Amino acid sequence: MKTTSLPVFLLVFCFATAVHGVTFDWITAGNPGNAGELSGWGAGGRGPDRVCGAVDYTYLISKYEVTTSQYVEFLNAVAASDPNGLYSTSMWSRGWGCKIERTGSDGSYSYSVAADRANRPVNHVSFFDAMRFVNWLENGQPTGAQGPGTTEEGVYTISKGLSEVRNPNVTYFIPSGDEWYKAAYHKNDGVTGNYWDYPTQSNDIPSNGLVNPDPGNNANFWQDGHTIGDPYWMTEVGEFENSEGPYGTFDQGGNVWEWNKAVIGSVYRGLRGGSVGGHSVDLHAAYRNGHSPTLERDTVGFRVASIPEPVSLVLLVCTGALVLMMRRLWIQF
Numbered sequence: 001m002k003t004t005s006l007p008v009f010l011l012v013f014c015f016a017t018a019v020h021g022v023t024f025d026w027i028t029a030g031n032p033g034n035a036g037e038l039s040g041w042g043a044g045g046r047g048p049d050r051v052c053g054a055v056d057y058t059y060l061i062s063k064y065e066v067t068t069s070q071y072v073e074f075l076n077a078v079a080a081s082d083p084n085g086l087y088s089t090s091m092w093s094r095g096w097g098c099k100i101e102r103t104g105s106d107g108s109y110s111y112s113v114a115a116d117r118a119n120r121p122v123n124h125v126s127f128f129d130a131m132r133f134v135n136w137l138e139n140g141q142p143t144g145a146q147g148p149g150t151t152e153e154g155v156y157t158i159s160k161g162l163s164e165v166r167n168p169n170v171t172y173f174i175p176s177g178d179e180w181y182k183a184a185y186h187k188n189d190g191v192t193g194n195y196w197d198y199p200t201q202s203n204d205i206p207s208n209g210l211v212n213p214d215p216g217n218n219a220n221f222w223q224d225g226h227t228i229g230d231p232y233w234m235t236e237v238g239e240f241e242n243s244e245g246p247y248g249t250f251d252q253g254g255n256v257w258e259w260n261k262a263v264i265g266s267v268y269r270g271l272r273g274g275s276v277g278g279h280s281v282d283l284h285a286a287y288r289n290g291h292s293p294t295l296e297r298d299t300v301g302f303r304v305a306s307i308p309e310p311v312s313l314v315l316l317v318c319t320g321a322l323v324l325m326m327r328r329l330w331i332q333f
Helices: 006-018 068-078 127-138 177-185 310-332
Strands: 026-029 037-039 050-052 059-062 100-103 110-113 257-264 268-272 289-291
Touching (some): 026 177, 050 177, 059 177, 177 257, 177 268, 257 289
Antiparallel strands (some): 026 059, 037 050, 100 110, 268 289
16 A cells, blocks of 8 residues: 655645634743733823833734624624623624624524624724633534533633633633733744834834735824724734734734733723724834723624644744745746
């Protein structure tokens, strides 16, 4: 019997692992052990002072904000009934909503979004909604009623409330304040304490023009007008293709505020990055913002982070090998 060659095995294995449910483009935040920097009022910004950005391990963070289409998959999996309010009617009814539509009746709800909205960030999601989304990811994206095996346990045990402790040995989570900050502002130059002022690899205030090609240092926020207006308001994730952050993320400035697990005061949870409705000051590294974890607003969304299991590291190698193999095949043919 003919032995399967390694390249063919990689092709089959990588394809099989890449086409299941909600998937993410990940960027790697390396330089473990980097120093932090002061953020808050003492740095000329807003919010209580704290040294931010120091992370002593390598982690992954999603390249883009969680999109409307990804959240729709989540809703269709676990919200045929929706006792925890993962869906907000404002997603459909409000002008700046992400236009997720719910149809049917309790017990048989279904959710959809138009194609021209699918790749824009989800909004009207609370911090608890984000916790339940990553629980669902951690549990393998199951279909079923909201409960311990789907949304209520996994990364976070929701019955414990706003515990800041991730359950041990988890893969997915909401980024901490430090993880979010490092990916957005650290200069990716080793274990330094060097940071940009804005998450577009710049110390200059970004512009908000939607120009093709993107000249860089751009974001979707208010600057003498909106980047785009009615009906979309939000740009598609990654729209500013030359305005990525120092590690390769997009839209950590503008579009929607993003939840992180920083504790602001005793109850608030962190919001970073500004939004379509805010000004350039909101995008600055010194601006520490937070709000009640129950907040659902048209300018609030989130992204996810991960520390992969060892097998996932093999998959990353696999993906790289597959890309190299395909490039070689392209050259040959």
